[in-house]
Amino acid sequence: MKKFALAATASLAALALPSMAHAQEAEVFAGISGGYHDLGVDGEIEDDFPGVGIDDGSPIVGVFAGVDVPVGESFFAGVEGNYHVGTSAIDSEYGASLRIGFRDAGGAKYYLRGGYQEVNFDFAEIIDLDVPANTYDGLDDTSGDYLVGAGVEFPLGANTFLRANVDTIAFDSARATAGFGFRF
DSSP: OHHHHHHHHHHHHHHHHHHHTOGGGOEEEEEEEEEEEEOOOHHHHHHHSTTOEEOOEEEEEEEEEEEEEEOSSSEEEEEEEEEEEESSSEEEEEEEEEEEEEEOTTSOEEEEEEEEEEEEEOHHHHEEOOOOTTTTTTSOOEEEEEEEEEEEEEESSSSEEEEEEEEEETTTOEEEEEEEEEEO
16 A cells, blocks of 8 residues: 555656746745644554553644645646644654645635655553553654545635645544645
């Protein structure tokens, strides 16, 4: 599956490269976002270890930035990066994705995206057990995999927009974010 995701990402990049030659048409954007990321492991662990409480979701807040380039009359392709911090099960997460989509007559953008997301977990927040302070020291608390999702951006003015995204990481987690951005 990882080979398929990498091949799809490379194919999208190859399609976007010719239009990136028209850099004067590029639309650079950046903004802030917040949401919720559910890691989706609570049921599995609680079934295997009765009595162990799992809190595998976390509010997240962060930033995003990227660039979109027109590909034809109403279609666009682009790249985007993000960085978020969490308040419980997730310490932080970051990633990059390719975007393809279209802009309607009113300026709203609808897109699909695919890329990679790395997540840094907080085991002490996820597993509800009283354990000595150093129990999780030395454990690898990061994991990364392919990200797929969809989103929409609605213009508020000439250079500002609201956005919403729904993503999954390797179809194991669910992540929803909303944000406010600027176009440059």
